[in-house]
Amino acid sequence: MWFKHLHLYHIHDMKLLSPEQTAVALSEHAAKPLGNADARRIGWTAPAGRLSGGQLLHTLKNDGHRLISALRQERMLPAAVVAEEVADQIAEIEANEGRKVTRKEKTALKEQVTEELLPRAFVRSQKIDLWWDTERQLIGVNTSSRSRAEDALDLLRETLGSLKVTPLSTQTLPIRAMTTWLGDPASRPADLQIGDSVVLKAKGDDGVLRGRQVDLDCDEMQQLLESGRQASQMAMAIEGQLSFIMHDDLALKSLRFGDALIEEADHADDGDDALARLETDFVLMAGSLRDSVARLIEWLGGENQQEPAAKEASND
Structure with a gap:
């Protein structure tokens, strides 16, 4: 269940329901099979799968972490x-x-x-996991698509009756920070490691340049930056914790957790118990995500206090 991608959102002015209250609310919006006339449907499903007894909410009470999963189903009927x-x-x-x-x-x-x-079309199902840090008022959605993340948040909003969130925003724009780190090694935080892939965007209409498996500190890269290009995507790692590709909208993609964390999870004594396996993975993953996101926010100058208008809806 290790996350592959992360779209981060800040929660505003929310009265937190207890785990018991949240579990009841989730069950009222649980995933159901698509009807013959349904083109798509989304509902909550068990993060640990069918063998977990249908448990929809997983919590780490001492740390304030919660894990829930949405199941998005869509009938594939090609326009052609x-x-x-x-x-x-x-x-x-x-x-x-x-x-x-x-x-x-x-x-x-x-x-x-x-x-x-x-009714005869194939059904495509996609599971979308949400990590909810109730102490830091953050939600991270495990999907490569921003629109899919919004679908899951809309479902959570409907489930809870009200949810006010905005995409996480920082004082320093990610594109500015990435460009600075790329052009000036001395500006890089001590625990930040630059990877080997980058996307450079021109200010005009000159398109983008993509580099993979390249030395980002080479002279050619510096020349491209001097010509006015900026880093809109860049591979990086937080030493011992997490590697990822950061995008200019602060989406983190292609996540890879530290080898030590994965080894610790693999050596855990949970047998063939799917629920125990998920709990072990979630403890390790949630701790790493909290530390990594906090460090990244610090490197980007802290959260932006002047948030744009948050999306909110209520069932009242």
Whole structure:
């Protein structure tokens, strides 16, 4: 269950429900199988899987960490398949009735074909894990897509009745910090290690340059920075904790936890118990994420106190 990606959000002015109250709320919005007419659906699922007894919430009471998982299901009905079937039906109508099908009829045919084909479409399921640090008022969503992260937060908002969050923002913009660290090794924090991949963005319309498995301290890289390019993505590591690619929106992707943490998890005596395995992994992962995010925020000058308007909704 080790996270691969992380979109970070700050929680504002929230009255925290107890674990028991939260578990009840989650159960009321648990994932259900897609109905024949449903194109997509999202609900809560057990983070540890089917063998965990259906437990929807995992908490580390002494540390304030919570773990929940959303299951997003979507029927895969390619537009080309619908278009082909609609075209066949239009051709048949025009041949049999000797007339052109109107635009209104075409729209109705498309809706009808979609409704008929949808129950036979394949279902794609995606599990989206959320790490909730109740002490630091942070939520981290394990998905590569910002829109998928927002889907999970919308579900949490509906579940809790109200949730006010904004994407985590720092005093120093990530693109500015990454560019500075890349161009000036002396400016790098002591525990920061530069990786071997970067995306450089030009200020004008000159596109982007991507470098992989390259020496980021080479002379050519310095020349590109001197020409005005900025680092919009960069591989880095926090020594002994976590390596990742930081994006200019503060998304952390391609997470890789320290070898010592993974070895400690592998050596834990949890047998074939899926729940015990998840609890072990979560303890180690949550601690590493809290420390790593706190350190990263510090390197970026602390949180931005002038947050943009937070998204909020209520079921009241």
